[in-house]
Amino acid sequence: MINIPKGTKDVLPSDAYKWQYVEGTAREIAKLFNLKEIRTPVFEHTELFQRGVGDTTDIVTKEMYTFKDKGDRSITLKPEGTAGAVRSFIENGMASSVLPAKMYYITPAFRYERPQAGRLREFHQFGVEIFGAKGAQTDAEAILMADTLLKKLGLNVKLYVNSIGCPTCRAAYNKALKEFFAPHLDGLCYDCKTRFEKNPLRLLDCKEDACKKINASAPSILQYLCPECEAHFEELKYCLTSARIDYEIDPRIVRGLDYYTRSVFEFVSTSIGAQGTVCAGGRYDGLIEELGGNPMPAVGFAAGIERLLIVMDQTGVEIPAPAVPTVYIAGMDADCRKKAFELAAALRKNGLFVEIDHMERSVKAQFKYADKLGAKYVAVIGGNELAEGKANVKCMATGESESVAFADMAAYFQHK
RNA sequence: GCGGGCAUAGCUCAGUUGGUUAGAGCGCCAGAUUGUGGCCCUGGAGGCCGUGAGUUCGAUUCUCUCUGCCCGCCCCA
Numbered sequence: 001m002i003n004i005p006k007g008t009k010d011v012l013p014s015d016a017y018k019w020q021y022v023e024g025t026a027r028e029i030a031k032l033f034n035l036k037e038i039r040t041p042v043f044e045h046t047e048l049f050q051r052g053v054g055d056t057t058d059i060v061t062k063e064m065y066t067f068k069d070k071g072d073r074s075i076t077l078k079p080e081g082t083a084g085a086v087r088s089f090i091e092n093g094m095a096s097s098v099l100p101a102k103m104y105y106i107t108p109a110f111r112y113e114r115p116q117a118g119r120l121r122e123f124h125q126f127g128v129e130i131f132g133a134k135g136a137q138t139d140a141e142a143i144l145m146a147d148t149l150l151k152k153l154g155l156n157v158k159l160y161v162n163s164i165g166c167p168t169c170r171a172a173y174n175k176a177l178k179e180f181f182a183p184h185l186d187g188l189c190y191d192c193k194t195r196f197e198k199n200p201l202r203l204l205d206c207k208e209d210a211c212k213k214i215n216a217s218a219p220s221i222l223q224y225l226c227p228e229c230e231a232h233f234e235e236l237k238y239c240l241t242s243a244r245i246d247y248e249i250d251p252r253i254v255r256g257l258d259y260y261t262r263s264v265f266e267f268v269s270t271s272i273g274a275q276g277t278v279c280a281g282g283r284y285d286g287l288i289e290e291l292g293g294n295p296m297p298a299v300g301f302a303a304g305i306e307r308l309l310i311v312m313d314q315t316g317v318e319i320p321a322p323a324v325p326t327v328y329i330a331g332m333d334a335d336c337r338k339k340a341f342e343l344a345a346a347l348r349k350n351g352l353f354v355e356i357d358h359m360e361r362s363v364k365a366q367f368k369y370a371d372k373l374g375a376k377y378v379a380v381i382g383g384n385e386l387a388e389g390k391a392n393v394k395c396m397a398t399g400e401s402e403s404v405a406f407a408d409m410a411a412y413f414q415h416k
Numbered sequence: 417g418c419g420g421g422c423a424u425a426g427c428u429c430a431g432u433u434g435g436u437u438a439g440a441g442c443g444c445c446a447g448a449u450u451g452u453g454g455c456c457c458u459g460g461a462g463g464c465c466g467u468g469a470g471u472u473c474g475a476u477u478c479u480c481u482c483u484g485c486c487c488g489c490c491c492c493a
Contacts, residue, residue: 003484058491062417080493109493114417116487125493191490257492266493277493304493332451365446367453375453382451396453 007113007121009306017322022153022308023106026126029149030104033141035128038103040084046074052083052291054258056198063111065121077110080257081127081302082284083291089131090293099132106305118307127302128281131288134297136232139263139283140239142299146279147245150267153308154317157267157278160250161240163233164201165225166261167286173224174200184214201254220251232262259284263299269311278311279303324374325355326413329391330366332382339381343391343406350410371396376416379409 004010011019030037046066053060065077078084085105088094094101105127113119128145130138143159150157164170177200181188185196188203192211195202204215225233240247247265255264264282281301288296312319329344331337337357344354355373357366363380370378379391391409394401404412 006484063491111492113491114489115485116489119492123493127493255492280493302493307493330452362446363451364453369453371453378452380452384451392452394452399453401452 005121007115009120009122018309018312018319019305021319022305022312023126025152026104026106026149026303029145029152030128032148033102033145035102035104035145038085038088038105038129040081040088040105040107041078042108043075043077044084044087046076048083048087048291049076049079052086052259052287053080057258059111059257063113065110065112078107079111080109081105081107081125082129082257082259082287082300085127085129085300086131086287086291086293086298089129090288090291094131095288095294095296100138101131102128103130104128118304118310120306124305125302126305127300129298129300131298132296133299134285136235136263137239139236139299140243140245142281142301143240143247143265144243144245146265146267146281146301146303149303150279150308153312154315155269155278155308155311156315157269159245159247159265159267160253161236161247161263161265162221162250162253163225163229163236163262164221164254164260164264164282165229169224169226169229170201170221172226173219173221176219176224177201177203180218181214187211187214204252204254222249222251229262236263255280255282259287259290261285265301267303269307277304278307323353324376325353325370326375326416327352327377327379327393327409328355328366328370328373328375329379329381330363330370331357332363332380336381336383336386339386339406340379343379343381343409347410347413350414352410352413377413379404 027037046064049064050060055061059079064079067075069075085103089101106124107127108122108124110122112121115121126149128142130142143161147159165173178196181196181200181203185193188196188211189206192203192206195206201221203211204218206212206215222230222233237247237249250266253264253266260282262283262285265280266277267279268276269278270276279301281299283297283299285295285297288294288298311317327347329340331340337360340356344356347354355370355375357369359365359369361369363382367378375396377393377395379393381391385391388403389407390403390405392401393404393409393412
């Protein structure tokens, strides 16, 4: 017995409709916002993520699925979707075509982590990227799109937004943070001491009580935004309000990927344990240049499909049930089953959802099976029917039967 | 990477203070007039009681190891 690898999950045939519903809804919303799908490889050169996601991030330093291929190239399974989309945007010269370039993807992603509720090693994201637009209205549109999707899926979420500024204001803020934390260094946890050196921004979202107490009075990034970033953030807030989107400003939101600038946001569900962030994103104006393209602003977000499904499940969101067969054709003996097969083939050519017996079951058992499938009608073919060229069609809901000629069946079921 | 919990039928779980054939419910298959579903009834299939070792006359039960799963931290979607 070979088991499924740690941190992965099968989507079983009986559950696939849930995924299809979420993915289908995401595609629908994407269409409303004029996004086209992009599909990029599941693996890329390792360097893409090192530069794109950030050399010092947890994702790159300890969570990537990296291996050498037979040509001795370092290859990495994508740990997120943005880097690949940006690589493709640059490589295909999309900067010279119509802007903005608005696209979405539904992709698996891989991170070597300790599996937990809503956190798998292979997980799936619906992601959106908009390239070329620098105004906050575009950030707001991305948020609006995420909000539309989450609401359409029936989720109750809270939106938190923040601005982490541009490299200029962040430098000033980092300096201020260091000045603030320096006298408290001894009181910080071990992790925070290294954060102090490497990435002071991250000091803000430490969960340790001692650190929380200290950073409660830390200066806010919002006080250090440069005039341009501040104006951008003001415009974002204005747009969100005008789109009637509720939000809360949380100056502690900092993202774990290096590429974010200015707007960052998270949609958090309260009905799921620790992994409550169901969708998150922000602006990344420096990333395209970082990856070798001409400077170009961009904004995007990603939603974790597994997390969406968990929340929907826990809150009892009803997902439309999969389609059921219009008709099940039961055959009493071998000859009748042959006729059933022939009729099924003909009806399917007319686009009808038809099922027949594959297990050589009794008529009774075939009825039970048809009932389990939820078939709306069962057409029974026995010796008499075969001789008369008609099937005995029973409506499963009402229990009523009537005779229908084989030749008329396609028309009979067409609108049932 | 750190901490806690749990591994018995396809699923959800009982159980054995260590003792011959390990149980229930659900699900699956079949039967109840060999031409007709749902409800009820009856029967059946299906478990080396997660792995390896130890203690013991004897381990599914006690001890340890490993593995896996779940939950939390970290991090993130």
